[in-house]
Amino acid sequence: MKTKLPFDGFYLKLLDEQNGTHEYEEYLRNCKEKPLTEEEQWEWTESARAAIAELERINAEPEPTRQSAEPEAEAEGISSLQTPKQPIELQEKGCTGQEAEEVPEVEVVPAEAIVPLGQTEEDAPAEKERWAYASELIGDAFQHWGNGRVLLDMGTGRGKNEFIIKKLVSWRVDEMLKKTTIGRVLCLCPLNTLHAEMLQRRTEAAIAEVDGEPTEIAMTNDAFYENMLEVRTYQNIETKYRNDPASLKKYLTGFKYIVADECHYFTDFSSYGMNTYLSLEVLQKAEADHVVIYMSATGEETYKLLEETSKTPEDRIYKLPQDYQHIKQKYFYSRENLVMMLKCLPEDEKAVIFVSSGGDLLKMKEIFGDTAAYYCSENNPKYGKMFNKLTECVKDRELQKRYLFTTKAFGIGTEIKDRTVKHLYIDQWKPTDIIQSTGRKRPLDVDDTCTVYFRDYDADWYYGDLKKFKAIVIEELRPAVAYLAGAEAFEVFRNSGKPDSINNKIRKCKIMEFDDAKGEYRVNPLGVRQLKRELELLNEMLETSYKQVFAKYAPVLAEETVPYRFDSVVDWINAHLNQPMLKEDMYESIRALKVFKEYKGRPMGQDALNRKLQIYGVKIITVREFKRNENRNKTLWKLIRI
Incomplete structure (x- = not known):
């Protein structure tokens, strides 16, 4: 029996304040002395229902939290950019929130628990860190924000969402029950998968807090958490802001805290999301009268974007590096070897393979069928309805098939806690996507390890896919950049090809659309910035090498990553080394x-083969046979060590 049963206590406290009675003090003494009888449990349930009704009366405008799934941003294909250097102008009809609450009297967090950005070494092993998780690092400082x-x-895997639910929301529930002060939390996320995940975590946390209590108590606690933490997608907020800003303004006054989960949404998602700049405008405006928490494992570009508008106080920046201790080995692999590698895995081990597009999924389905x-x-217009639902792929955070x-729609925020998942294959070129995908495996203990394989784009013929990605980015940028350059430049673009072709280019542009209501085009400035950033990355990769850029932007992952070598090739080399053979x-x-x-x-050709054999430390040289035999004057190849 717990010594704290807050729900009926909240109800009694309300009555005491209204009627001048002292039933709350008596209640506290009783719940410490003895468990509730069945009759008292029934009475408790009734009082809890009354408490919930009172809470709903206090809330200015409660909205149902368990809403139906909302449209999510397309999370695949080419993405990731920058934003305008000038501060983003906010629409006149912005969003305001409630006045700041009076700071509760709590013990002040030690100064050493507040770690400014950059103070923690990015490459520092987790065992050498003083704090491993967000809640440990932040301490009680959040109560003073x-x-x-x-x-x-x-x-x-550093517990950002755990902090929001188990620390911030739990504290707000307690404060509400003790002081009847309301400080609700709105959490925004980019995908429906994350929306469902956050709701599940909220329910799990609420039930765990009253573990061992009657079902009614658990359900009531869940109801309090549900009322205190509301989860929405960014797209939901963008739709409200665009179509009814006054309603959104009123809606946001019901919250004290706004959490921007996976805030790299404002950069990475902007290359295929028309309205991302709207939700960013909402949050920037809301900073005046809300606590706005931006959080991500790959939010560097978003944080730079925010800094361009206003500086973040150093004591409100918390940083923990990525923890990769559970990764026992890292390889670069060639895309042409993927199927062979997968089919060679031990039968009792599972693998997650992150591919580039829905077209790749179709190809893999033809090969692996029902085993995967x-x-x-x-929301993928071409492939969205052709494949499994997420619940058919992962249940209770475990894979339902071997493969x-x-x-990348799965590579953001979703957890895998499955000891049999031993392999992650990442066929993606952008460092932010790679980091997010690598983080999907969450180890259960020190023995729960895995191997990660990164695609080696340098091994592709003439950087084939990187050139293809570059061409797509350029085509995506052309109409938007021409429009932003002014009427004359846009007119030149519109006359640069056949009318049907130009119209098709504009319609396909995901960062620009014609606004029928206003009779003009509108462009997502974040999308332009992001595509330009992607173009810079691709040019850098093509001018130097993919692995060189990979090491620059994902140094921890690149460290000690080696090319994957097949045992069959090693054995063949050992058998044929320094032995001339006919070229054929x-x-x-x-x-x-x-x-x-x-x-x-x-x-x-010989050069192409030598590029592939280089990772094995050998190369082919041409030799001539001058002896009088059947091979005289014929071309011979010989393997030698490099």
Whole structure:
């Protein structure tokens, strides 16, 4: 029996304040001395219902939290950028919130528990850190946060959402019950999958807090958490802001805290989300009369964007590095070897494979069939309805099939707690996507390890896919940049091709659309910035090398990552080293390994083979046979150590 039963206590406290009675004090003495009888439990339930009704009366405008799924941003394809250097102008009809609450009297958090941005070494191993999780790092400092911005710049698995639910929301529930002060929390997230995940975590936390109590108590606690923490998607807020800003303004007054979960949404999602700049405007405006908490494992570009408008106080920036201790090995792999590698995995081990597009999912489904699950965003106009629902892929955070093939729609915020998931394959080029995808595996203990494989784009023929991605980004940017350059530049663009072709380019542009209500185009400035940032990255990769840029922007992941080498190739090399062979015979012998594949049926030349063999520490040289035998004057190849 717990010594604290806040729900009926809250009700009695309200009555005491209204009627001048002292039943609350008597209640506290009784609940410490003895458990409730069945009759008292029934009375408790009735009083709890009354408490909830009173809470609903106090709230200015409560809205149902368990709403139906809202449209989510498409989370695949080419994405990730910057934003205008000038502060984003907010619409005249902005959003305001309630006045700042009086700061409760609590013990002041020690100064050493507040860690400014950059104070914690990014590469520091977790065991050397003083704090491993968000709640430990922040301590009780959150109880003193006044209106304004807070940054939680922390790696995946560092407990950011746990802090919001189990610390911030739990504290607000307690404060409400003790002092009848309301400080509700609104959590915004980018995807429906995260929306459902957050609701599940909220329910789990509420029930766990009264573990062992009667079902009615658990349900009531869940009801209090539900009322205190509301979860919405960014898209929901954007729709309200665009169509009814007055209603949104009134809605936000019901909250004291706004959490911008996965806040890299404002950069990474802007290249395919038309309205991302609207929700950012809402949050920037809300900082005046709300505590706005931005948090992400890959929010660097968003934090830079925020700093361009106003500086974040150093004592409101909290940083923890990514923890990769559960990754026992890291490899670069060639895309042409993916299927072979997957089929060679031990039968009792599972794998998650992050692919680039819905088209890749179709190809994998043709090969792996029912042995795998396949997931992409339901909002994908072409592939959204063709694959499994998320609940068919992952249940209770465990994979339901041996393989899960997925786009980046799964790679943001979703947890996997499955000891049998031993392999992560990441076929993505952007560092932020790679970091998010790598963080999906959450270890259960020190023995729960895995191996991660990063696609080696340097091994592709002439950087084929990187060039394709670059072409897509350029085409996406052209109409938006021309429009922003002015009427004359846009007119030049509109006359740069056939009318149907130009119209098609504009319609396909995800960061620009014609606003029929206003009779003009509108452009997402965050989308322009993000696509320009992606173009810079792709140019840098093509001018230097993919692995070099990977190491620059994801240094911890790149450290000690080595090329994947097949044992069959190593054995073949050992058997043929320094032994001249006819060029044709060696070529067919190499092809028989089924590791190095021809590009579109074209035979591989000596240079191409040497690029592939380089990771094995050997190369092919050409030798001549001058003896009088059948090989005289024929071209011979010989393997030698580099």
